[in-house]
Amino acid sequence: MQEKVGLLLQLKDVIEEEELEATLRYNNEIEEVEPVNSRLNRYAFEQKIAIEDMTKDMLNYGVIQNSNSPYASPIVLFREDYVEYLSHVMASDRVHTDAKKVQAVRDWLVPQNIEQLRSFLSFIGYYIRFYYVVIVETNVFGDDIGAILMQDGHPLAYISKALCPKNQALSTYEKVLRAILFAIKHWSHYLSPRHFMIKIDHKSLKPC
Numbered sequence: 001m002q003e004k005v006g007l008l009l010q011l012k013d014v015i016e017e018e019e020l021e022a023t024l025r026y027n028n029e030i031e032e033v034e035p036v037n038s039r040l041n042r043y044a045f046e047q048k049i050a051i052e053d054m055t056k057d058m059l060n061y062g063v064i065q066n067s068n069s070p071y072a073s074p075i076v077l078f079r080e081d082y083v084e085y086l087s088h089v090m091a092s093d094r095v096h097t098d099a100k101k102v103q104a105v106r107d108w109l110v111p112q113n114i115e116q117l118r119s120f121l122s123f124i125g126y127y128i129r130f131y132y133v134v135i136v137e138t139n140v141f142g143d144d145i146g147a148i149l150m151q152d153g154h155p156l157a158y159i160s161k162a163l164c165p166k167n168q169a170l171s172t173y174e175k176v177l178r179a180i181l182f183a184i185k186h187w188s189h190y191l192s193p194r195h196f197m198i199k200i201d202h203k204s205l206k207p208c
Helices: 002-010 045-060 114-128 172-186
Strands: 082-085 088-091 095-097 134-141 144-151 154-162 196-199
Touching: 134 172, 144 172, 154 172
Parallel strands: 134 196
Antiparallel strands: 082 088, 088 095, 134 144, 144 154
16 A cells, blocks of 8 residues: 555656536426326334434435425425314324323323222223224135225225236135235235234135
8 A cells, every 4th residue: 555655656746636627517407397296105103213213314324315306295295283183183293193182081080999990991891892803805816816905894995906927827825825915015004003814715725
């Protein structure tokens, strides 16, 4: 390394110090072209804190930077600091339950006797009935796979797609597995924070 530095010092007269010319900036625009409108990637609410921490780290390390480009603008813009909607408060940074709606539960006194304890347990049991297990029902029909997201016997969403020629030759077992993976990946933002059931229509895969 010292030899290289010495060689550069000996030949410093050979290297001319020229000033770089000013960088010319061109704003190339195509007329009548609108920004591409694409949906934001969905994720579960439990992943929100981790994603925000990773984004802050990348901003600090200079991996990414803030942008005002219309291509990076969020779809939902909040004109107000928060909006009340269906017993929830929707703010620019989070969604949380309206404090006024849960104030009665917060102020609930600690049961002091058997009668008060029974009253409290019956109150809790009443609200537990509002939680229904989410069911993912998959189907394989020929060269197509599909799935239904259901809760309390009511369909919430449908998805389906055609298998590529390579996967059309798979066995029925493998097609069913692909349908399950396809549904879980597509609805991961709904399924990841909770327990759910998978229902299939393949008789040989069902337990005896």
